[in-house]
Amino acid sequence: MRATAFLAMAILLAASAVGAAPTVPVPKPLARVARVVPPAKRVLTTASASGVDADEPWAARLTSIVVLNRNTNAQAPIRLYDDHGALDRGEARTFMRIAGSSKVEPNDASEDDERLDLRVVQLAIRAAYHFGGATIRIISATRPGAHGKHGTGEALDFSLDGVNAGLLAAYLRSTPRAGVGIYTHPKTQYVHLDVREHSYHWIDGSPPGVTWREQLLADPKQTARDNSWTAALDLPEAR
Numbered sequence: 001m002r003a004t005a006f007l008a009m010a011i012l013l014a015a016s017a018v019g020a021a022p023t024v025p026v027p028k029p030l031a032r033v034a035r036v037v038p039p040a041k042r043v044l045t046t047a048s049a050s051g052v053d054a055d056e057p058w059a060a061r062l063t064s065i066v067v068l069n070r071n072t073n074a075q076a077p078i079r080l081y082d083d084h085g086a087l088d089r090g091e092a093r094t095f096m097r098i099a100g101s102s103k104v105e106p107n108d109a110s111e112d113d114e115r116l117d118l119r120v121v122q123l124a125i126r127a128a129y130h131f132g133g134a135t136i137r138i139i140s141a142t143r144p145g146a147h148g149k150h151g152t153g154e155a156l157d158f159s160l161d162g163v164n165a166g167l168l169a170a171y172l173r174s175t176p177r178a179g180v181g182i183y184t185h186p187k188t189q190y191v192h193l194d195v196r197e198h199s200y201h202w203i204d205g206s207p208p209g210v211t212w213r214e215q216l217l218a219d220p221k222q223t224a225r226d227n228s229w230t231a232a233l234d235l236p237e238a239r
Helices: 002-020 089-099 118-130 165-172 222-227
Strands: 065-069 075-078 136-140 155-160 178-183 190-195 200-204
Touching: 065 089, 065 118, 075 089, 089 118, 118 136, 118 155, 118 165, 118 190, 155 165, 165 178, 165 190
Parallel strands: 065 136, 178 200
Antiparallel strands: 065 075, 136 155, 155 190, 178 190
């Protein structure tokens, strides 16, 4: 009896001791502080304009330019740059396919299109924007097997709707590292544009199909202009 009472008392004291033990607070997890990361700087990704700062959305103001091949009637609206100024290579490819001598659908995914230098495409689009978004009417582009710039895909013969050929040629002559020729016969009235290391300007009054009778134009600013070239000069002036 006495042993039983002693055992009950021991159990009661042990329970009291446990109940009186101090409670250890559990630390709350620290709140996470959000880290603000500045947006990455966007840069152009064109072949001739790599690394040009494009933080300002200058290209968002650009509209599409209609490009039409006078020989095949292939045409499409082209928006060469996206809203952040990056060149859309799909749109560039559409331009090249329209410029080709074969009559093909601009959206055809085949690989047999006639290539055109990307900088030529940029400069033609730049000129169209300069003259208020005028339609580009292509006369001739790459001529497979031909000699000269047309044979290598570095030249484009074109006009702009509503723009005098003389005004277009005068504007293009301000472009560094470009060849610019103007065909002044009443049945021609278009401009030749190509890309090269040293500018070269000429005039030609020959009728269609006649051997060139080009006359070199004086260009005292050629060296200084070519030395001033930067990739940004190939981009639309809307910037």
